[in-house]
Amino acid sequence: MRLHLTLKDLPMATSAELYQLSWVIEQLLADPRRIVQARSHLHLGQQVQYFNWDDGKQRAARVVSVKHHRVTVQDEASGRHVSLPYAAISVEVAATANAGDTAHEASELAPPPEVGRREDFRVGQRVSFIDRDLQHRIGLIVRINQQTATLDCDGQSWRVAFSLLRHIVDA
Structure with missing residues (x-):
């Protein structure tokens, strides 16, 4: 229906x-x-x-x-x-x-950004995300898990859902 x-x-x-x-x-x-x-x-x-x-x-x-x-x-x-x-x-x-x-x-706000998927990311890529305290973080993917990526951000390890990750484009 x-x-x-x-x-x-x-x-x-x-x-x-x-x-x-x-x-x-x-x-x-x-x-x-x-x-x-x-x-x-x-x-x-x-x-x-x-x-x-x-x-x-x-x-x-x-x-x-x-x-x-x-x-x-x-x-x-x-x-x-x-x-x-x-x-x-x-x-x-x-x-x-x-x-x-x-x-x-x-x-009026812009349309929501596209959600990242597991297939969009690889070990060694530099990515960014907003943490739970709304701080912008940049890190290196060190492991791809089923639902998250493990990142190294300034010596700290973070497990972040793919939907929260954004690719960084070097300019």
Whole structure:
């Protein structure tokens, strides 16, 4: 069964169609490329907006912790910590210098980067990745495992998923 609904059709959709639509949306939000892209725009202490599921409104918050699939923010109004998926966060993107740009155009993000696969990497290649503390790391692949590559980064050993690795092009 293929789901063909427009926004105006949603109120008339069956529960099964809405459930199927929610599954599709969950799959898109869980895409590692989207998570990596969202994480790359966040840092500790950053001022952000988040969608509050309880009242359906955007709220101001500050980033206090960044994890693999979730970010913890401190709500500015209540002071409480809230753990959220990355999709709930809105990061204010600085407006460009062009006076004709609208706020909507300035806040649009580029498409998610391509996800690396095991076949894309070889022992001896120099690669980069963003670690769990959002620090940019560069290392040399010393071993290819089933789901990760073992890297040497300044004397430290790191096991990194292929989807997080980026090739370095010497210029």
